Amino acid sequence: MSESFLHSLTDDLSVLEQNGLYKHERQMTSAQSAQINIDGQDRPFLNLCSNNYLGLADNxxxxxxxxxxxxxxxxxxxxxxxxxxxxxxxxxxxxxxxxxxxxxxxxxxxxxxxxxxxxxxxxxxxxxxxxxxxxxxxxxxxxxxxxxxxxxxxxxxxxxxxxxxxxxxxxxxxxxxxxxxxxxxxxxxxxxxxxxxxxxxxxxxxxxxxxxxxxxxxxxxxxxxxxxxxxxxxxxxxxxxxxxxxxxxxxxxxxxxxxxxxxxxxxxxxxxxxxxxxxxxxxxxxxxxxxxxxDANHIREKLSANTMLWRNGLQKIGFEILGDTHPIVPIMVGDAAKATDFQNTLYAKGIFVTAFSYPVVPKGQARIRTQMNARMTEEQIGFALQAFGQAGVGTGVC
Ligand SMILES: Cc1ncc(COP(=O)(O)O)c(C=O)c1O
Structure with missing residues (x-):
């Protein structure tokens, strides 16, 4: 085994960590859904970052x-x-x-x-x-x-x-x-x-x-x-x-x-x-x-209503969001470290989202990509908006 090979990989990994670009994976202990369990914690988390748009992952x-x-x-x-x-x-x-x-x-x-x-x-x-x-x-x-x-x-x-x-x-x-x-x-x-x-x-x-x-x-x-x-x-x-x-x-x-x-x-x-x-x-x-x-127009209608509630709520709070009507709703932050801080503050409030920064998106365009799904209730969306508002102000995102 080449020690120098492994050392140089370890150095590269440290650089990723130092630059805030290392991707840490949280472990879910429940099925994919609007509400999930993570990292063995007792309280549930609202999941706003999966591609489970119609909520069929545990159907x-x-x-x-x-x-x-x-x-x-x-x-x-x-x-x-x-x-x-x-x-x-x-x-x-x-x-x-x-x-x-x-x-x-x-x-x-x-x-x-x-x-x-x-x-x-x-x-x-x-x-x-x-x-x-x-x-x-x-x-x-x-x-x-x-x-x-x-x-x-x-x-x-x-x-x-x-x-x-x-x-x-x-x-x-x-x-x-x-x-x-x-x-x-x-x-x-x-x-x-x-x-x-x-x-x-x-x-x-x-x-x-x-x-x-x-x-x-x-x-x-x-x-x-x-x-x-x-x-x-x-x-x-x-x-x-x-x-x-x-x-x-x-x-x-x-x-x-x-x-x-x-x-x-x-x-x-x-x-x-x-x-x-x-x-x-x-x-x-x-x-x-x-x-x-x-045959799922009723689910798509719910997804669409949830997406509009979410988009309008975020805009009212003062976030800069991208996109038009799609359930992918990115919140622009700009600075990578600030995006990570925003993500961690939301996690502490029971919201699971992931910050994206360079090289996934261009430098200086870090963001939290939220994704709405049809399983989220109006109450859950209200709770999430409140948490995003508080975290946004606390971290200087809005
Ligand atoms: C636009 C687009 N194309 C392709 C893929 C890859 O899909 P899969 O997960 O089936 O490999 C993805 C998944 O992230 C995607 O978003």
Whole structure:
């Protein structure tokens, strides 16, 4: 074992700690929900930082489906899909997803990180080009890096810049063009201008890919996602997403799109070809989650009402918040140390939130990203607003 290797890692870790960038993980001792138990403490905490938007993470119907599937199909599959790891359940979920998202077909991955990591390399070569929003999720950035296509970046949601980059890519003789954006930007809760993106992509004959992780289940008609918010689902060619947020919050990712795209991914996407297929419990519960979510307007209405109560309350207190109507509600703090102080003061008051600072967000733009969910009661939101108000004043955030 190289002692100098380990010493240099320890030095790097100390630097992270000194700069307030070391991520400490708190341990939950209850199921994910609006109210949770943490670190063995007796009192419960209000949880305002999970992706459990619809509150399905501990849903009894999902647990029943998962348990039943383990009895019929076992615990694990012990294979990748193309060797001996394709269950009838996998194809049922893929077809169910394709129907829900109104596309030809779908392909499952172990996570959306894997889906995004495998997508670009499988579809594009050195003669092709990808045009990507500058605030796209890390998994898209990594996936783009893994492909040999030429890369172009446009400023976040800036359609003038997108047009310039499309012109550049075309001028440099790209064969296939692909434009990719998050549907909802996870650090700001802002929504991509999909009609404009589709319009420009049509003009330049580019494929449109949207990572809709923070929208599927909650935005648009029947919770289908961002393209349905604009009532233009057909203008987005490919959707990537996760089961790890609104759709039950466990794990698993997917890509949904035209048949030739899905067929090529099945042949070429490396995280699909070289990684185990999803276990039966997750797949069966995800089928149930889709059935529930499609029919869950009442839950989405509650989520929306909670989000408005939360956003308006924070604004009234005097916080600077980002986003429009999405349950991601970031509170801007600026200084990283102040954001950590705000987070710790809230923790002492029974509120669980996490401060984000550089490199997760740009330097000087530290924030507390709050996320509302449908399970929170009005009383709990009132309690949280009071705690945020006191902590905000106490730490100089507002
Ligand atoms: C926009 C976006 N894309 C992809 C992912 C990755 O999803 P998964 O957790 O399924 O890997 C996330 C998760 O944080 C995300 O927010």
């Amino acid at each position: 009894p119907a999902l647990i029943t489906s998962a348990t039943k599937a383990m009895k019929t199909h076992g615990f694990g599959v012990a294979s990748v899909r193309f060797i001996c790891g394709t269950l009838d359940l996998h194809r049922t979920l893929e077809k169910r997803l394709a129907t829900y998202l109104e596309k030809d077909d779908a392909i499952l991955f172990a996570s959306c990180f894997d889906a995004n990591a495998g997508l670009f390399e499988a579809l594009l070569g050195p003669q092709d080009a990808i045009i990507s929003d500058s605030l796209n999720h890390a998994s898209l950035i990594d996936g783009i890096r893994l492909s040999k296509a030429k890369r172009y970046r446009y400023a976040n949601r800036d359609m003038v810049d997108l047009r310039c980059q499309l012109i550049n890519a075309k001028a440099q003789g790209a064969r296939r063009l692909l434009v990719v954006t998050d549907g909802v930007f996870s650090m700001g809760g802002t929504i991509a201008p999909l009609p404009e993106i589709s319009y420009l992509s049509k003009e330049f004959d580019a494929l449109v890919v949207v990572d809709d992780c923070h929208a599927t289940g909650i935005l648009g008609r029947a919770g289908k996602g961002t393209p349905w918010l604009y009532d233009q689902p057909a203008n987005v060619d490919v959707l990537t997403g996760t089961f790890g947020k609104a759709l039950g919050g466990a794990l698993g990712g997917y890509i949904c799109g035209p048949q030739p795209v899905i067929d090529m991914l099945r042949q070429r996407a490396r995280p699909y070809l070289f990684s185990n297929s999803l276990p039966p419990a997750i797949v069966a519960a995800s089928i149930t989650a889709l059935d529930m979510v499609e």
